[in-house]
Amino acid sequence: MAKLENAIVKILYHVCALLMMVMATVVTAQVVSRYVFGNPFTWTEELARYVFVWMSMLGMAVGVKYGSHIALDILVKKLQGTPRKVLVAVNQLFILAFTVTLTYSDSSSCSSAPGRRARPSGCPWNGFTSSFRCPAS
Numbered sequence: 001m002a003k004l005e006n007a008i009v010k011i012l013y014h015v016c017a018l019l020m021m022v023m024a025t026v027v028t029a030q031v032v033s034r035y036v037f038g039n040p041f042t043w044t045e046e047l048a049r050y051v052f053v054w055m056s057m058l059g060m061a062v063g064v065k066y067g068s069h070i071a072l073d074i075l076v077k078k079l080q081g082t083p084r085k086v087l088v089a090v091n092q093l094f095i096l097a098f099t100v101t102l103t104y105s106d107s108s109s110c111s112s113a114p115g116r117r118a119r120p121s122g123c124p125w126n127g128f129t130s131s132f133r134c135p136a137s
Contacts, residue, residue: 005065
């Protein structure tokens with residue numbers, strides 16, 4: 001089971017690296033098209049936004065695996081023994097609460113926007129808002 005978990009985390013890590021490369025390329029194309037050619041691409045901002053969301057959510061999974069999730073670890077580093085374990089458990093509960101809240105709010109947002117379309121691509125909005133649901137789950 002540990003081998004499978006490590007393989008999944010490794011794949012997620014490489015997917016995040018690829019998404020970072022895609023985002024950097026798209027944002028660079030946006031800047032060049034806007035300031036060099038004076039005619040910005042219409043799709044780059046939207047694509048960069050959704051790539052950033054996916055990268056953040058998948059990166060959270062990698063961060064949780066390695067224990068490097070966003071947290072104030074000043075106190076954790078100073079504590080030892082049982083108080084440290086309790087604080088780490090409380091931190092994990094906060095992460096779980098955030099994930100549940102995010103998943104619930106995304107589900108209600110997705111179901112309340114059946115006919116909306118994203119601008120400027122015109123793609124269905126609920127397809128993009130579900131980008132939160134998969135990684136958070």
